[in-house]
Amino acid sequence: MSKDKIIIVAFGVLILLVALIGVKKIKALNGQIREGKEQLSKSSQRLEYVDKLEESLEERRITGKVLVEIPRAHDPIANKVLMRKFVTNFLSRLGLEAEVKVDGERKSRDFPDVVTVNEVPLRIGISNYSSYDQVIKMLREFGNFPFVVEVLTIGGTDVPVPGHLRVQLKYYVIPKGS
Amino acid sequence: MLICLDFTGQKVNLACVKNGKEKSKSSSAAKSPQLHVVESLEVNVSDLEEYLQNRSGETKEIRVSGTLEHTFHKILMVPDLKKKMLRVSLENEVVKEFGAGCQFREQDLGEVPGSADKVNRKIMVAGINRDALEDLSRVFAKCRVKPNIYTTYPIALQALLEKTGVLSEEPLAFVVLESPTTRIVIFKGKEIRLTREVNAAEADQDPENSALVKDIYRTLLFYNDTYPEERVARLALAGSLSNSQIAKNVSEKTGAEMVSLDLKTVCRGIEETNGIHPGCLGLALLNSDEAGLGFVPFSVQERKALKRILTLASSVSLAVFLVFALIISRFSLDLRNLSAFHGGVKGEITMKEDRLKEMPLEFVSQSIETTQPPWSEVLLELAAVVPSGVALKTLTLKNIKKMWRGEITGIADGSDEISSLLQVEELQNNFSKSPLFASVKLIERELQGKQVAFKIVYQLDI
Numbered sequence: 001m002s003k004d005k006i007i008i009v010a011f012g013v014l015i016l017l018v019a020l021i022g023v024k025k026i027k028a029l030n031g032q033i034r035e036g037k038e039q040l041s042k043s044s045q046r047l048e049y050v051d052k053l054e055e056s057l058e059e060r061r062i063t064g065k066v067l068v069e070i071p072r073a074h075d076p077i078a079n080k081v082l083m084r085k086f087v088t089n090f091l092s093r094l095g096l097e098a099e100v101k102v103d104g105e106r107k108s109r110d111f112p113d114v115v116t117v118n119e120v121p122l123r124i125g126i127s128n129y130s131s132y133d134q135v136i137k138m139l140r141e142f143g144n145f146p147f148v149v150e151v152l153t154i155g156g157t158d159v160p161v162p163g164h165l166r167v168q169l170k171y172y173v174i175p176k177g178s
Numbered sequence: 179m180l181i182c183l184d185f186t187g188q189k190v191n192l193a194c195v196k197n198g199k200e201k202s203k204s205s206s207a208a209k210s211p212q213l214h215v216v217e218s219l220e221v222n223v224s225d226l227e228e229y230l231q232n233r234s235g236e237t238k239e240i241r242v243s244g245t246l247e248h249t250f251h252k253i254l255m256v257p258d259l260k261k262k263m264l265r266v267s268l269e270n271e272v273v274k275e276f277g278a279g280c281q282f283r284e285q286d287l288g289e290v291p292g293s294a295d296k297v298n299r300k301i302m303v304a305g306i307n308r309d310a311l312e313d314l315s316r317v318f319a320k321c322r323v324k325p326n327i328y329t330t331y332p333i334a335l336q337a338l339l340e341k342t343g344v345l346s347e348e349p350l351a352f353v354v355l356e357s358p359t360t361r362i363v364i365f366k367g368k369e370i371r372l373t374r375e376v377n378a379a380e381a382d383q384d385p386e387n388s389a390l391v392k393d394i395y396r397t398l399l400f401y402n403d404t405y406p407e408e409r410v411a412r413l414a415l416a417g418s419l420s421n422s423q424i425a426k427n428v429s430e431k432t433g434a435e436m437v438s439l440d441l442k443t444v445c446r447g448i449e450e451t452n453g454i455h456p457g458c459l460g461l462a463l464l465n466s467d468e469a470g471l472g473f474v475p476f477s478v479q480e481r482k483a484l485k486r487i488l489t490l491a492s493s494v495s496l497a498v499f500l501v502f503a504l505i506i507s508r509f510s511l512d513l514r515n516l517s518a519f520h521g522g523v524k525g526e527i528t529m530k531e532d533r534l535k536e537m538p539l540e541f542v543s544q545s546i547e548t549t550q551p552p553w554s555e556v557l558l559e560l561a562a563v564v565p566s567g568v569a570l571k572t573l574t575l576k577n578i579k580k581m582w583r584g585e586i587t588g589i590a591d592g593s594d595e596i597s598s599l600l601q602v603e604e605l606q607n608n609f610s611k612s613p614l615f616a617s618v619k620l621i622e623r624e625l626q627g628k629q630v631a632f633k634i635v636y637q638l639d640i
Contacts, residue, residue: 004487011491015498022502029509036516043523050530057540067543110545114531115538132561139553146542148550155572156585172546174538 050114067146072173076105083120083171091126094138099125101161105173110148118173122147125163135165146172179216179236184243184457185314186331187356189220193458194233195445213445213462218454223317230321240318240325241461246361248310249330250276251302251370255290258297272303280305283471287368302369304330304471315475327464327472332363332370334460339365339414341444341463344437349401349410351434353394354456355419360390362397364410372401391427398432412437416456551575551582551640556614560586563608563615567591567601575638582638584615587622590630598630599623609636 070086073079080102091098101123108119129135135154142149151158151168159166184191194217221229230237252275256267272282282305292298311328318324335352339345349366364372376393384390398410413434415425429436444463445454464472474482534541556575564570570588590605592598602623609618615636622633 003484007484007487007491011495015495018495018499018502022498022506025506026502026509029506029513033509033513033516036513036520040516040520040523043520043527047523047527047530050527050534053541053544054530054534056544057534057537060540060543061537067539067546069539110549111541114534115541117538117542132557136554136557139557143546143550146539146546148546149553149575149577151574151576153572153574155570155587156574158574158576172542174542 120171123161124167125161126165182458182461191455195462241327248307338460351413355417
């Protein structure tokens with residue numbers, strides 16, 4: 001092979017090598033940029049969400065539209081008793097005789113990791129409600145406390161507690177020091 | 179300094195020439211001849227290398243003319259063809275005439291009428307034996323400065339005649355009288371018509387140079403035979419052996435007018451150098467830009483081509499490398515900017531999340547408000563959509579994966595089966611029409627005498 005052909009081939013190989021390495025590097029960078037943009041887009045969405053949430057919570061704090069917390073003890077069993085008594089008395093004041101079952105406190109999965117919130121599952125069985133309005137009133141009153149209804153049934157058996165009107169709900173607890 | 183080397187003799191004729199403008203920039207220099215002959219001498223080929231090495235520092239350019247026996251000149255008539263075809267045609271003609279072992283250059287002398295209406299081109303080719311050219315090239319292998327012009331002896335002479343104003347469209351014989359070889363070249367305009375070497379007899383054998391004169395005369399006669407319509411009426415003598423006696427003898431014998439060359443118009447320093455060799459002077463006078471009949475040895479051509487390829491390949495490689503480097507640096511910069519921006523956004527999110535942690539109760543309140551349905555409205559709407567004659571047995575609402583799904587069961591008690599079924603249908607329609615309910619489906623319907631038991635599922639549209 002003549003010298004000029006050897007030079008051309010050698011430089012051709014060199015150019016090919018440079019091109020291959022270059023293209024590989026460019027592809028890798030492009031991938032990183034694409035990934036970065038996707039992450040940025042997610043972060044921007046997250047920022048927007050957090051921003052709106054902050055705005056809304058700030059507004060809530062300013063307007064004083066906050067919930068009433070039930071007094072709590074340090075002992076979990078005492079807390080259960082306190083909770084059962086509170087709900088029974090609460091319903092009793094509304095003219096409802098109820099059987100209340102309180103489960104153990106656990107970490108709630110209903111909230112993002114931004115805040116730490118626990119939940120106490122509750123089951124309420126009422127057998128003596130006299131009118132539909134009484135039910136509506138009870139549900140409205142729940143709104144003043146950090147209660148959230150999960151199941152409401154009249155005449156059904158979806159909630160394992162005796163009674164004609166059965167409610168399964170959660171009581172949200174803000175752990176101390178969070 | 180320009181070194182002109184003429185290899186036509188046994189020794190190398192050499193002239194060192196300086197450009198007049200180069201030497202002095204005064205206004206008087208512009209009026210004086212351009213060339214200044216510094217040195218003119220003969221050296222042996224074996225001593226040439228040493229001489230050139232001694233002069234290496236001041237040498238800027240070297241020009242070389244080859245031996246006459248290894249060169250040829252020919253006027254060819256070829257059809258007027260395109261450049262590439264013309265080149266092929268010329269190559270064929272030259273190979274036919276002088277064999278394949280030569281390099282040649284051509285000079286277009288213009289159009290001449292051909293057969294019928296066709297036009298031919300008159301082309302002068304000047305060639306040199308390839309091996310002879312390589313041998314010449316090898317002489318300069320160790321020199322720092324390599325010759326930039328290799329040409330033939332007559333072409334150098336032609337340049338001299340042209341610059342001294344002697345060359346015209348009339349045939350002119352230029353005789354360079356040297357010992358032991360005298361060279362005769364006949365020019366007509368730009369055409370080199372004839373070249374001949376004549377061996378001069380020893381001075382003691384032929385004191386009057388009558389044999390030489392006869393040879394010159396025979397050469398002119400030969401020319402007249404070749405070109406019967408032309409006669410060489412002018413003759414110029416040069417060379418170390420030329421003198422007035424020979425000039426007179428030649429003029430008388432040939433009847434040609436003797437033309438003298440006024441070398442002072444083209445160069446200075448002639449007196450000091452005691453007569454510069456005309457071939458060397460011609461080489462010095464060749465315009466390097468117009469040296470159309472200059473040759474480049476194949477080995478040099480190959481080296482140049484190799485260098486060109488190397489330069490081109492390096493440039494292309496470098497360009498490719500630079501392009502990739504630019505793209506990569508651009509992308510890297512973009513990535514860095516993106517990362518920095520993303521870092522900023524993340525920081526802002528963390529800051530806001532930290533602030534949110536201080537408002538857990540508000541958070542819970544917000545969550546409850548957004549996930550709980552408006553119970554009063556829902557229950558009142560449920561009561562409203564149930565038509566008379568229909569009794570609900572059960573009513574259930576469940577929050578499943580952030581979606582409120584409901585189920586009602588009951589009995590429609592109409593006057594007969596049909597009215598009971600119509601009541602169930604009315605109930606279903608009422609559900610469907612309500613803005614609070616969606617995806618309403620009657621999933622069970624059972625006749626129980628006149629009554630109809632039913633089950634409807636739905637979703638809360640909140």
